[in-house]
Amino acid sequence: MPVEEFVAGWISGALGLALGHPFDTVKVRLQTQSTYRGIVDCIVKTYRHESILGFFKGMSFPLASIAVVNSVLFGVYSNALLVLTATSHQERRVQPPSYTHVFIAGCTGGFLQAYCLAPCDLIKVRLQNQTEPRAQPGSRPPRYQGPVHCAASIFREEGPRGLFRGAWALTLRDTPTVGIYFVTYEWLCRQFTPDGRTPSSATVLVAGGFAGIASWVVATPLDVIKSRMQMDGLKRSEYRGLLDCMVTSARREGLGVFFRGLTINSARAFPVNAVTFLSYEYLLRSWG
Numbered sequence: 105m106p107v108e109e110f111v112a113g114w115i116s117g118a119l120g121l122a123l124g125h126p127f128d129t130v131k132v133r134l135q136t137q138s139t140y141r142g143i144v145d146c147i148v149k150t151y152r153h154e155s156i157l158g159f160f161k162g163m164s165f166p167l168a169s170i171a172v173v174n175s176v177l178f179g180v181y182s183n184a185l186l187v188l189t190a191t192s193h194q195e196r197r198v199q200p201p202s203y204t205h206v207f208i209a210g211c212t213g214g215f216l217q218a219y220c221l222a223p224c225d226l227i228k229v230r231l232q233n234q235t236e237p238r239a240q241p242g243s244r245p246p247r248y249q250g251p252v253h254c255a256a257s258i259f260r261e262e263g264p265r266g267l268f269r270g271a272w273a274l275t276l277r278d279t280p281t282v283g284i285y286f287v288t289y290e291w292l293c294r295q296f297t298p299d300g301r302t303p304s305s306a307t308v309l310v311a312g313g314f315a316g317i318a319s320w321v322v323a324t325p326l327d328v329i330k331s332r333m334q335m336d337g338l339k340r341s342e343y344r345g346l347l348d349c350m351v352t353s354a355r356r357e358g359l360g361v362f363f364r365g366l367t368i369n370s371a372r373a374f375p376v377n378a379v380t381f382l383s384y385e386y387l388l389r390s391w392g
């Protein structure tokens with residue numbers, strides 16, 4: 105099993121993540137809290153109360169864990185294509201796989217990474233939603249003091265299954281949308297690259313960026329539900345399940361609720377995925 109894809113996925117995931125984290129914090133807050141009037145209001149309030157550091161809450165942990173998740177995503181994708189088409193990463197430029205194969209391999213990668221992502225994403229979302237300013241002497245400490253403390257508290261208070269809260273919504277979100285992610289990327293690369301040639305860096309950046317946006321647009325409704333399910337259970341359980349969360353949210357806030365965070369998510373998706381794909385392709389190429 106080729107391991108370079110896993111390593112390249114690892115490094116490129118970490119690079120993309122660091123770039124996108126401030127956008128991600130604003131997105132999570134807009135999706136789960138109703139105190140903000142919009143993107144600008146959320147940015148201003150976060151900055152005023154928590155300084156620039158507020159935007160980087162919950163980042164250290166995903167930086168390590170997203171790297172693992174991305175490595176599973178790209179590693180599984182590439183190896184699934186190897187099984188389906190019997191071509192390696194290098195051979196695929198000359199013998200491009202069909203879009204159906206790309207889609208199936210993408211869905212497989214999306215499905216498997218969702219399980220590694222679920223507990224990591226839960227911890228990230230819980231930490232990002234802590235709006236207390238940095239601890240001052242004498243002030244009450246926030247509920248979770250860091251990722252390890254957060255994981256231990258969830259385990260203690262909500263049981264081992266609590267760590268997989270929202271995992272179902274996450275799997276439904278990622279299985280088809282990662283398929284769309286890779287199909288968009290491949291399609292755009294092929295549009296701008298002569299047959300049999302490797303895509304240029306500019307092409308990879310643009311194709312990666314738009315692949316990120318396209319997949320996030322489709323993923324946003326379930327992303328909102330996922331984030332809400334993850335925050336549920338903190339005080340008391342409000343939703344009886346995924347469907348109940350959808351119906352309750354729509355009834356209370358209208359159908360627009362399913363698009364919360366869409367703008368900021370798209371603004372984040374472009375640079376994150378442009379950098380992810382560029383570094384992924386670059387690493388694989390330089391390893392020959």
Ligand SMILES: C[N+](C)(C)CCCC[C@H](N)C(=O)O
Nearest residue numbers: 278281282285319320323376
């Ligand atoms: C498929 N879905 C839209 C869920 C995400 C795919 C892109 C993953 C990337 N690490 C990012 O965070 O943007």
